[in-house]
């Protein structure tokens with residue numbers, strides 16, 4: 005690959021931090037706090053919706069940032085006064101059902117993707133964005149749609165068209181050779197690819213659930229964009245796969261050929277990577293929960309638009325549920341049940357290895373820890389079991405963090421006093437996994 009000057013797309017990637025410098029830092033910090041408040045609010049709703057009242061096994065989000073991993077709950081604050089966090093709390097690591105964990109996990113996934121894409125573009129190569137979808141089918145349960153959609157994807161990848169165009173992933177065959185088990189049948193594609201990263205998403209609109217995938221293709225160049233014949237045969241192969249999997253039929257074929265597949269390049273890829281996982285907490289005009297009701301009445305401004313229809317993300321549904329929308333609540337429960345355990349991103353074999361990206365589980369990315377080295381942090385307080393129960397019963401987790409960030413120990417103490425006078429309107433249960441600390445006997 006030839007070394008070339010970074011093109012406009014690369015500059016956009018490299019310019020991300022410059023862009024954030026333009027925003028005043030106070031505004032930024034205020035935004036961060038609002039986003040955090042929203043995440044805790046939405047998480048509380050998810051805990052209420054997914055709590056199993058018959059007892060038995062609970063969804064893991066129900067114990068997230070409630071259950072205590074060791075003796076008491078610690079609170080830490082940035083000396084800047086802009087942020088605070090809890091220590092010793094259990095995190096659930098559910099990327100689909102927990103807004104608090106999802107934010108951390110998707111940000112890390114986004115960084116991986118950005119690293120790979122920037123790296124690839126800097127070598128003078130190209131990235132394309134392939135979006136695969138299908139005609140909306142009202143009244144089909146999400147579980148059934150997902151099954152059929154997965155089947156269609158499998159058929160598409162196995163199709164002769166797909167194989168002839170993209171060939172064997174270069175990164176996959178490189179990894180095999182490195183491990184001394186070289187691939188026997190390597191297909192040279194007409195538009196060879198290093199590999200792909202596929203992300204599964206779902207939204208809900210007037211015609212029901214709408215699963216779709218976005219796939220970043222790591223290509224040598226972007227010839228594919230102007231190769232009309234190749235794009236047409238890929239689209240045809242996708243539509244055939246959909247029909248064979250039971251999504252859509254002959255009567256919709258023209259519409260499907262027009263809308264079921266979309267391949268773009270350049271800025272679209274940069275935009276996609278920049279935004280990945282950053283909704284809904286940073287969605288414009290949508291930063292705190294009570295704004296959701298207003299948003300609901302002006303759908304056009306915040307709905308994600310596909311064609312002429314408006315679609316909502318699962319966390320937006322959770323926002324509507326927070327405001328008492330019982331249909332949205334049921335939809336979120338259906339979504340959560342269908343997506344639990346599914347992977348959000350799928351990197352083709354060898355691609356992470358090619359870019360030296362480590363394989364890390366969602367659960368490990370969700371753990372609360374200090375990650376930015378420059379940041380200075382101080383210990384504020386350790387809340388005992390009774391204090392923590394009070395915080396949960398009054399649904400005040402975010403308020404504790406806000407008090408710690410802005411006013412430190414004294415603010416937290418006076419907040420605790422204030423909480424004692426408030427009605428206890430939430431279930432205050434949590435599990436204390438504290439174990440005796442044997443290390444103290446060895447001093």
Ligand SMILES: [Zn+2]
Pocket residue numbers: 065068069095096097098102103104105106370
């Ligand atoms: Zn969680």
